[in-house]
Amino acid sequence: MIERVDADRCIGCTLCVKVCPVDVLRMALDTSGRSKAVIAYPEECQSCFLCEIYCPTDALYVSPDRSPLHAVWPPSDTAAARGTSLPTALLREGTSGTTAPGHRLAG
Amino acid sequence: MTRHWRQAGTWHGYSLDQAFCDVLIIGGGFAGLLAARAAARQSMRTLVVSKGFAGADGVSAFAGGVVLYLLPEDDREAFQIEHSRLSEGLSHPEAVRRVAEANMQLLGELTDAGAPVERTPEGRPRRRWLPAAGRRYVPRLGFPSTELARFLRQEALRAGARVLDQTIITRLQRTPNGGFWAVGFRRQEGMLVAIRAKAVVLAAGGCSWRGAHMGQHNVLGEGLALGLDAGARFLGMEFCTSYLATCSLFDTHGQDVLAALGGRLRNRVGEDILERHGIEHPAPPHLTAFAMLTELRAGRGPIHFDLRGVPPAAREDWETQFHLVARGLHRTGVDIFEHPVVWLPGFTGSIAGGGGVRTLDLAGTTEVPGLFAAGDAAARLALVGAGSGITFLNVAWALVSGHWAGLAAARHAAGEELSATGVDELLRGLLETTVRPLCEPAPAQTGTLDQLLRHTQMLAVDPERNFFRTPERLQEADAQLDACWERLHSTTVNDWHNLGRWYELRAMMLATRAMFHSALARQETRGWHRRLDYPERDPALEKVWLVAEPTSDPSGERLPDFTVWPVELDEPEAFRATACEEGAA
Numbered sequence: 153m154i155e156r157v158d159a160d161r162c163i164g165c166t167l168c169v170k171v172c173p174v175d176v177l178r179m180a181l182d183t184s185g186r187s188k189a190v191i192a193y194p195e196e197c198q199s200c201f202l203c204e205i206y207c208p209t210d211a212l213y214v215s216p217d218r219s220p221l222h223a224v225w226p227p228s229d230t231a232a233a234r235g236t237s238l239p240t241a242l243l244r245e246g247t248s249g250t251t252a253p254g255h256r257l258a259g
Numbered sequence: 260m261t262r263h264w265r266q267a268g269t270w271h272g273y274s275l276d277q278a279f280c281d282v283l284i285i286g287g288g289f290a291g292l293l294a295a296r297a298a299a300r301q302s303m304r305t306l307v308v309s310k311g312f313a314g315a316d317g318v319s320a321f322a323g324g325v326v327l328y329l330l331p332e333d334d335r336e337a338f339q340i341e342h343s344r345l346s347e348g349l350s351h352p353e354a355v356r357r358v359a360e361a362n363m364q365l366l367g368e369l370t371d372a373g374a375p376v377e378r379t380p381e382g383r384p385r386r387r388w389l390p391a392a393g394r395r396y397v398p399r400l401g402f403p404s405t406e407l408a409r410f411l412r413q414e415a416l417r418a419g420a421r422v423l424d425q426t427i428i429t430r431l432q433r434t435p436n437g438g439f440w441a442v443g444f445r446r447q448e449g450m451l452v453a454i455r456a457k458a459v460v461l462a463a464g465g466c467s468w469r470g471a472h473m474g475q476h477n478v479l480g481e482g483l484a485l486g487l488d489a490g491a492r493f494l495g496m497e498f499c500t501s502y503l504a505t506c507s508l509f510d511t512h513g514q515d516v517l518a519a520l521g522g523r524l525r526n527r528v529g530e531d532i533l534e535r536h537g538i539e540h541p542a543p544p545h546l547t548a549f550a551m552l553t554e555l556r557a558g559r560g561p562i563h564f565d566l567r568g569v570p571p572a573a574r575e576d577w578e579t580q581f582h583l584v585a586r587g588l589h590r591t592g593v594d595i596f597e598h599p600v601v602w603l604p605g606f607t608g609s610i611a612g613g614g615g616v617r618t619l620d621l622a623g624t625t626e627v628p629g630l631f632a633a634g635d636a637a638a639r640l641a642l643v644g645a646g647s648g649i650t651f652l653n654v655a656w657a658l659v660s661g662h663w664a665g666l667a668a669a670r671h672a673a674g675e676e677l678s679a680t681g682v683d684e685l686l687r688g689l690l691e692t693t694v695r696p697l698c699e700p701a702p703a704q705t706g707t708l709d710q711l712l713r714h715t716q717m718l719a720v721d722p723e724r725n726f727f728r729t730p731e732r733l734q735e736a737d738a739q740l741d742a743c744w745e746r747l748h749s750t751t752v753n754d755w756h757n758l759g760r761w762y763e764l765r766a767m768m769l770a771t772r773a774m775f776h777s778a779l780a781r782q783e784t785r786g787w788h789r790r791l792d793y794p795e796r797d798p799a800l801e802k803v804w805l806v807a808e809p810t811s812d813p814s815g816e817r818l819p820d821f822t823v824w825p826v827e828l829d830e831p832e833a834f835r836a837t838a839c840e841e842g843a844a
Contacts, residue, residue, distance in 0.1 A: 169447065171311070171315045172312075173310070173311035173316050173320075174476060175311075175425065175446055193756055199587060216509040216587040216588070216590040
């Protein structure tokens with residue numbers, strides 16, 4: 153998900169607002185009346201990096217952590233009923249980060 | 260009216276941007292931009308409307324950077340035989356041949372015009388062989404997808420097309436005196452848009468059910484819904500239940516390429532899950548998905564992807580083809596090539612499955628005069644069959660079907676007379692429907708939109724309901740859709756951004772119902788479509804496609820049912836691409 157727009161670096165060119173496929177960014181006036189990009193709908197962000205790629209001054213940073221709306225495999229009520237509600241647990245394990253897992257395979 | 264492309268006005272206190280064109284293209288991905296290029300080159304006034312930024316929209320800019328590049332000297336018969344086996348029937352050799360040939364010609368033209376494709380030191384396209392999607396060797400051309408998409412935008416503009424970015428079309432209707440009204444809004448400016456067009460190319464993508472994969476996040480079936488609204492039908496919706504494996508650390512496409520390069524998916528006890536199910540390496544995506552989902556529901560998850568066998572040169576190649584994904588993975592700080600991590604089945608809906616708007620030929624002709632469909636919005640069973648439309652095939656289809664549909668739409672527009680029309684009664688109705696969910700000021704109901712998204716996703720994405728299908732589970736899921744639809748129609752939004760989300764949900768629900776009803780009708784297991792009560796392929800259905808048609812008005816308050824009927828795929832006229840063949844000169 154997009155983490156920040158660096159207002160000092162932003163030159164107000166609007167490119168990031170124009171290219172975002174999911175309308176995450178909008179323009180707004182800062183306290184000095186200058187037009188800057190702001191994060192308006194962060195939960196929509198798909199971490200696609202287009203805003204970063206188009207930005208001429210490297211003013212944006214997108215984290216690889218996805219928004220919670222971004223379901224890979226939504227927890228299934230039918231799986232819960234079967235007692236095999238794996239997806240949520242899996243996601244947690246999968247995203248727990250750098251401690252992941254080669255050891256499971258060692259045997 | 261014809262003097263002006265665009266005219267600013269107002270309607271009931273809203274700003275209204277009116278435009279007039281010969282050919283309207285809805286969608287700014289590969290298919291839409293190729294359609295625009297083709298139509299504009301026929302001297303048609305051509306307008307592209309893109310939900311995002313044409314040239315960075317839909318799934319195109321994020322596609323893996325490989326496209327089929329089959330040359331006349333290749334062993335085409337061997338390619339066809341392998342393709343037919345992996346698509347599990349329902350594709351047609353004639354369609355595959357025509358798409359492959361036209362794609363080769365088109366790529367040649369684009370390369371000559373300076374397209375950013377992988378080249379030899381002499382500047383010629385550099386063809387290489389890549390294992391992918393169950394095939395050991397696919398002849399392919401590499402390209403950086405974001406740059407190719409941007410280049411195609413420039414190509415469309417150079418040809419004379421005009422572009423409206425960040426514009427969502429919500430309603431499309433053919434008018435009694437010919438031509439179409441397309442109505443929508445510009446979400447960043449908060450203004451309505453009404454476009455009068457002689458012909459329309461629908462290229463607004465398929466439905467991912469807001470799937471995991473980068474770029475698929477923003478295609479929720481709007482292209483399909485607009486087709487229905489205008490009177491078109493669906494085809495092959497039962498195959499829209501595709502899952503492509505994705506990395507849990509950062510969603511990652513290209514798993515099938517990594518698997519073909521030596522990657523192995525292993526279950527909790529370290530078994531190669533494909534071997535466990537007797538599936539040969541490399542496997543087509545629908546069989547990989549079957550193995551993953553079966554292992555997970557049997558409690559043998561999680562599944563790790565062991566990439567330690569992928570040679571370093573192949574890894575670099577993959578990182579070039581999937582550069583945005585590589586960027587994200589790099590930021591997680593984990594080297595997935597050294598440390599196997601958890602991978603999950605990521606739902607991709609119609610993006611890897613071949614269903615969509617029914618076309619009567621390869622030029623995208625629909626049952627509605629003047630309406631053409633291209634790219635993922637169009638059903639592509641003729642090309643991908645019951646199996647997977649995957650990058651190298653989908654990109655070829657997007658380019659070729661876009662080009663053909665653009666030519667066909669131009670030809671239709673040339674024979675159509677349109678008189679000037681202001682805000683007529685039909686347009687008034689469409690504008691009213693468009694803004695109906697919008698109540699400013701009103702309490703935000705975005706929580707309800709989130710819930711409806713999750714609910715509809717749960718019904719479509721849940722493998723218990725929609726991958727391991729039974730009539731009972733499909734009917735149970737289908738019954739819940741009516742309540743979702745009713746709730747959506749009593750939900751209001753208080754800004755234009757969320758009005759866009761409202762229409763995404765509407766489209767997604769229509770696609771879900773069509774998928775369920777088509778899945779109930781196909782009584783066999785084939786490719787992506789799996790029925791537990793009919794576990795085998797039925798030889799009688801070897802050449803049968805299913806058409807789905809709504810039984811009531813899809814813009815009504817009630818979610819329509821679909822009647823589903825069979826068509827034989829051997830009608831030769833289905834593989835015409837007349838517009839291309841006669842118009843290319």
